Structures are given as structure tokens and as C-alpha cells.
Amino acid sequence: MFKRGTEKVKDAAKPAGERTRELIFERALELFRVRGFEETTMRDIARAAKVATGATYYYFPSKEAIVSAYYDRVQSLHAARVQEELSGKEGLRARLGMVMHTKLEILQNDRMFLGALFRYTGEPGHQLSVFGKGAEAQRKQSTELFRQALDGSEVSEELKQFLPWVLWLAHLGIILFFIHDESESQAKTRKLVDGVLDLLTTLLEFTNSTLVRPFVKPLERRLLGMLREAGWAEER
Numbered sequence: 001m002f003k004r005g006t007e008k009v010k011d012a013a014k015p016a017g018e019r020t021r022e023l024i025f026e027r028a029l030e031l032f033r034v035r036g037f038e039e040t041t042m043r044d045i046a047r048a049a050k051v052a053t054g055a056t057y058y059y060f061p062s063k064e065a066i067v068s069a070y071y072d073r074v075q076s077l078h079a080a081r082v083q084e085e086l087s088g089k090e091g092l093r094a095r096l097g098m099v100m101h102t103k104l105e106i107l108q109n110d111r112m113f114l115g116a117l118f119r120y121t122g123e124p125g126h127q128l129s130v131f132g133k134g135a136e137a138q139r140k141q142s143t144e145l146f147r148q149a150l151d152g153s154e155v156s157e158e159l160k161q162f163l164p165w166v167l168w169l170a171h172l173g174i175i176l177f178f179i180h181d182e183s184e185s186q187a188k189t190r191k192l193v194d195g196v197l198d199l200l201t202t203l204l205e206f207t208n209s210t211l212v213r214p215f216v217k218p219l220e221r222r223l224l225g226m227l228r229e230a231g232w233a234e235e236r
Helices: 003-013 016-035 044-050 051-058 061-088 091-112 133-149 157-178 184-207 213-229
Strands: none
Touching: 003 061, 016 044, 016 051, 016 061, 016 091, 044 051, 044 061, 061 091, 061 133, 091 133, 091 157, 091 184, 133 157, 157 213
């Protein structure tokens, strides 16, 4: 009860425009969750928020802009969860598992409209293209969480530079599988995550062995160079 009262006081302290924007945003997410992204219109959102349709377009020029704002929120929530829980995890497998599974927990109730994040993947100029400029900050934030999970591990410096990108790409595929997973509580996706991470950490242990390391290091350098040329890894 006291928490709700505190939230109301905080909301009242916000500028009217910010409160209106948040109201539109929250009502849009409610409709996306019930009807789906495709079936919901901007007029529906305005009606649910009890504001003029023009006001809705003022704060969000399109439904895609709302989804972009939603993913910004997801990234912020994910970063906060990782910062809170990562220090209590020991071992690379546990740290990577925490990063992956907390992302799925945050997305759990939004599978019905998450496809909107992938439908524009092939359009580099679109704000929702996960490979486009519009998502650059989100990509960097997400890869940074994987980089933090690798800190303190015995993984080579070369791997620490390009593995976050590999993990980011893997997590996109997992989210896509998650969207279509109809098993109870998406248990198949969680099992997939565990299987992938078990395989990856076993492979990393193998490549870090004294016998294999001299053969793997040149390949790591080559892969890192390719990522740098593509603009996906920075000089360190």
C-alpha cells in the first residue's frame, strides 16, 4: 500500500508531458500484449490512454517508436539486473547463464509482440533493425553485459573482445526461438540456453588448454581482425 502511494507521489512530481507519454506507452504495451502488435492501431492506443490521437503521434510518431522505447526499457532493466546479480555469480558458466536467463525473464510476458523487433532486421535504415544504426546504442549496451560476464575468467584477451558479439548474436537467435516456443513457461528455450552455454564453456576450456592454445590463438586473431574490419570490435 505504501509503495503504491509513493509511486503516485513520484508520478505527480513528473511534468505533465512526461506523465502523458508514460501513460500512452503503458497503454500501448497492454494492447500489444492482448491483441498483438499488428492488430493494434495508434487510434486504439489513444483511446486506451484517453488522449487525442494527435497527442499519441506527438509523443510516438509510430507503433515502431513505441516498441523502440520498450526495448530501451528492457535494456535498462536487464543492465540493472546484471549489475545487481553478477557479483554473486562465480564461474563463467553461471555468469553467462545469469545474463541470458534474466533477459528471458524480463521478456516473458511480451512474446506476443516481440516479433516486431525482428520484422525489420533486413532494413538497415529502420529504427528497429537490430543491425542498423538506430539500434547501435542498444547493441553496445547488450554486448557490454556479456563482456562483464567474461571479466575475471581465464578466457584470452582476443576472445574477450569478440565473444561478446558472438554471444549477442546467439542471444538474438534464442529470443527468436523464445517467441515461437509454445512449451510450458517456454521450458524448451531455457533448456536450449543451458545446452548452448554448456557446450560453449566446454569448448572454451578445451581451447584454453596448453596443447591446443598455440593452434587456436592465430585463429582468434584472424576472427578479431575480421570483426574490426566490419566495425563490430574496437581496438583495445
